[in-house]
């Protein structure tokens with residue numbers, strides 16, 4: 073079989089890792105595929121000074137346009153990142169009849185529908201395994217391994233930087249800013265680290281996971297996003313005292329009213345396997361009707377773990393080069409005409425339990441007032457901790473865990489509680505999931 077020819081866009085962390093893995097494992101890969109996979113053209117700024125590619129075998133240039141229009145290229149691998157130039161390159165590659173492999177979660181979450189439509193019309197594949205949870209083959213698992221199931225919900229730790237920060241805060245009592253700086257130095261954080269700590273990166277990935285799980289359009293703009301920058305050392309410690317850990321989760325759930333898509337800090341029972349996924353590692357827990365829960369764990373970032381997913385996509389495309397487009401696995405795992413227009417629920421319609429922390433005056437009747445206001449909204453309290461007042465203080469920290477409730481009802485109760493004379497400041501609210 074003649075070799076499959078690759079055009080590579082971007083030679084940063086993931087681009088460099090992809091070139092390394094393709095070169096190092098060339099023999100093993102060709103034993104699997106039945107032909108060689110060769111990088112024949114690569115583009116990156118300042119490419120001459122940074123590449124491990126052999127200029128005798130690979131055309132090196134700075135202009136991506138030359139790669140996506142090269143008639144000899146079969147697969148364009150987009151590892152540039154961002155929405156603008158990367159989108160232009162991907163659309164041009166498709167127009168030129170190239171298959172595309174990308175690690176670009178922002179591009180797929182925001183422009184995926186348009187890109188997939190163009191690819192379907194042209195009969196080419198757009199593969200994006202590396203866009204979610206780095207090296208974990210979660211797209212493969214959901215699109216193929218779980219294809220027999222109706223997926224009910226999934227919950228994932230899908231941002232390594234955020235998980236590293238929360239883990240260090242819990243284990244070492246370290247400061248938020250200090251840990252973030254270390255994650256940046258280690259190369260895990262996004263170019264703009266607010267993407268990590270404010271949950272945007274996780275929301276990109278969650279958007280794609282929800283589409284794969286439920287066969288719905290990619291709708292990044294409807295994914296609720298809350299970051300971890302307001303999580304305090306106190307909350308981490310109180311959660312621990314109550315038998316929970318705080319994780320930054322992406323959650324997608326099918327309900328009778330529609331689909332929930334949300335990224336936020338979440339208390340989860342410490343005995344769950346996923347609660348013990350620490351540091352920069354990622355994990356996705358999928359609850360499906362036939363198989364039950366399955367958990368996928370691995371490195372969510374880094375040069376070679378991400379390259380592992382990129383190269384697996386290249387191999388997948390190479391293996392099915394001669395298969396007609398309509399006979400291949402659909403890009404979202406559902407036939408394009410079967411993608412459903414299921415409503416995506418707004419924040420005030422989410423149903424979950426809560427961890428609540430407030431500063432209350434230490435006098436008789438305060439707790440009774442609070443629980444009465446919760447009871448009026450049908451909210452039951454599952455656990456309470458009251459800390460003794462510090463010397464010279466009249467207020468105490470009250471920590472409550474609630475039953476499952478619609479968010480609108482919880483927010484209405486909290487407005488009334490915050491208005492009580494006995495409550496100081498605002499109530500800290502962190503959602504809680506049992507993942508049972």
Ligand code: HSE
Pocket residue numbers: 205206230231232233234260261262268273372373374
């Ligand atoms: N910034 C991302 C993370 C990189 O920390 O998980 C992988 O998408």
